[in-house]
Amino acid sequence: MKENKQHVVISKATIDRLPLYYRTLKLSQEEGVAIISSEELGRRIGVTPEQIRKDLSAFGEFGKKGVGYYVSELIRNIGEILGLNRQWNIAIVGVGHLGWALANYANFASQGFQLQAIFDVDANKVGKYINDVEIFDCDRMPEIVAERDIQIGIITVPAEYAQSVANKLIKSGIKGIWNFTPVKIDVPERLHIVNEDLSVGLSSLSFHLSRSL
């Protein structure tokens, strides 16, 4: 019996672990593992088995007591929870080093994220292609976003343009933003935004190394 647990509050921490489970399960599947226990899955990921069972229990009952989880079934279920069983259309705004790297990141496609367009203001870049994806002028954002049903925008422009680019994306009809600039972007309530602040990682290392060296 599959329950619908809409009433359970799902923590951000849980959502961030699900992709980890998903990926590790896929790897296990490739290795030929058909059934896996929370114990074994936890060992591979570096998470306690209780944590995994708790996380999953927020969405339903996916395992078999005394047995474990059927890998393919769990992959399907987590994929469904994360919305990975469908295609998302994404766009990158800003072809700097990072934007270029992300545009070349082939793995997105394999996870259902289809890069539909790249935007930049530089006339020298507009009209060129990165891996068969065209670079458009930012002014054409409303048109292209609508035409290609783009739901997610990735912002890799210099920090000072982050907010104005976000505004333009939102006005064009985008539903979610992945922000690589180190500034806080104000967005309407209904919009989802994930901040990927790459400068935190090194600072964190710096902090710990200063203390231990």
Add this chain to the structure above:
Amino acid sequence: MKENKQHVVISKATIDRLPLYYRTLKLSQEEGVAIISSEELGRRIGVTPEQIRKDLSAFGEFGKKGVGYYVSELIRNIGEILGLNRQWNIAIVGVGHLGWALANYANFASQGFQLQAIFDVDANKVGKYINDVEIFDCDRMPEIVAERDIQIGIITVPAEYAQSVANKLIKSGIKGIWNFTPVKIDVPERLHIVNEDLSVGLSSLSFHLSRSL
């Protein structure tokens, strides 16, 4: 009176917010702000003033009651806490798209992180330069790391080589690792590792969009 609060437990969340404070303070300073309240700083970052005061209080008393924080003083103090007032020598292993982008990321240097070397196994890349930084064969890691006193290694190789590259870095004397591969790397207790899993961001957006669309 500056106290030494070695007994206070500092949460990971606090450490992750400090770079945010640091950066925002620097921006404020550039705008000519000399004194800032936790209220105003919080507003700019999107964090409650209580949070900021609590975070800082783990390290000492940096403000003036009834006044606020002297921006330059707080920058210096947070910089000291994070270990940003010194130079760290870093190396990148793996010149794929992401490694290339990071090697070109000029901002590292401005924060005291000096890219000293790049490593790759591809003979076509070895000997070339990215922004005046030479690409060395991975076999020369022990030699170069020691010679240039490199403390931090950035791993941007394909997932399957992550662990062996980490082992090599550690054996070469590296003290901290910034891991961009989506796999768990086992390291000795004394080593610091920060995982930057870029695939989580899109999955998280996918999850929220699935629910709200």
Add this chain to the structure above:
DNA sequence: TAGATTGTTAATCGATTAACAATC
């Protein structure tokens, strides 16, 4: 059946928020 492992409830731990005395 006995052993294994889930799903869930209760207990613990940790982090955030609220409140306020101290003091500039």
Add this chain to the structure above:
DNA sequence: TAGATTGTTAATCGATTAACAATC
């Protein structure tokens, strides 16, 4: 002095861990 704002203690909230009944 009165108003403002810090630093800290107490209260709340949320997330993780432990324990265990259910059951395959």
